[in-house]
Amino acid sequence: MAGGPTRRTVLAASAAAVPLLLTGCRGVEVLGAPPPLAPDVRLLRSAIEAERLMVSRYREAVAQAGSQGHPIVSALTGIMAEHEQHLAQLTARLVVPAGSTSRLPPATGANAPLPAGLAAALAALETAELDRSNTLASQLLRVPPSLAQLMASISASEATHVPVLASLGRPQ
Amino acid sequence: MTGAAAVSPQAVARLQAALAAEQAACYGYGVVGAYLSGAGAARADSDWIAHELARDSLTATITAAGADPVAAAVAYRLPIQVRSATQATALAVIIEERVAQAYIGLVGLTDLTLRAFGARQLRDAALRATTWSHATAAFPGLPGNSLSAQGSTPAISEPG
DSSP states (O other), X not given: OTTSOOHHHHHHHHHHHHHHHHHOSSOXXXXXXXXXXXXXXXXXXXXXXXXXXXXXXXXXXXXXXXXXXXXXXXXXXXXXXXXXXXXXXXXXXXXXXXXXXXXXXXXXXXXXXXXXXXXXXXHHHHHHHHHHHHHHHHHGXXXXXXXXXXXXXXXXXXXXXXXXXXXXXXXX | OOOOSSOOHHHHHHHHHHHHHHHHHHHHXXXXXXXXXXXXXXXXXXXXXXXXHHHHHHHHHHHHTTOOOOOOOSOOOOSSOOOSHHHHHHHHHHHHHHHHHHHHHHHTSSOHXXXXXXXXXXXXXXXXXXXXXXXXXXXXXXXXXGSOSTTSSOOEEOOO
């Protein structure tokens, strides 16, 4: 991050731009390019997007299992609910100023569709959970303490999904 | 975890809290193991050792920071009565939840070595809890009142 704009400077640049918005007569182009996202904002946004993707993957898995009348639907729905809680708490930590437009495209779930077949889907979810847990464990070293605690807790929660998914994938 | 050169008083306090939780866990697993047999007893032994290792690591870190590690109690009041294997399993889950809560304090520090250690231990505690309970939690270690509606917790702002 050396040499990059700090969060403080970005926020300061943002604050300094307000009078221009309020008093300038030459239009918003005077402001030039918007300031880049601060590193911790980028990390939080990427965590939010990843969580959205997990929820969409589980929605797909639940639909797949449900269409087969498979008994694991309930367990998958429970894990999906935890991801929805993760998403809600991460999203609550991001303050988007009024009038600001989102700089990330809306999540579509199309980036990493689950493979066909329940066993393959469960294996893919297992891999995704482990990956998310490890990524959060790394990201939490680069954010403020309070967000680090939330990320550590989510990382731990998602790690516990792995053995549960493994047990769901084993023949009963 | 290595000995930190300059550990803040706040960090020492949280390390001491984690150590106290690990000491209680070591005592508690002695009870857990006594009521289990077979695979359950083996798991209790393995988890007990994990807590002993964490306890020793915390003790070394606190000592390296120039502080006196808190002493373990001779005995601890158990949070639930244990007279059966089912109750022993429930105690193991409670132990892990309490240990997880102690480690979330370390994660809240600015010292990244301690933060990373806390996060690893939190994850391990959550995994052990899930192994015992066959259940998962959305926010291991976090007190419920730290999870709330938007604006009530320290937030990160996007540039406007």
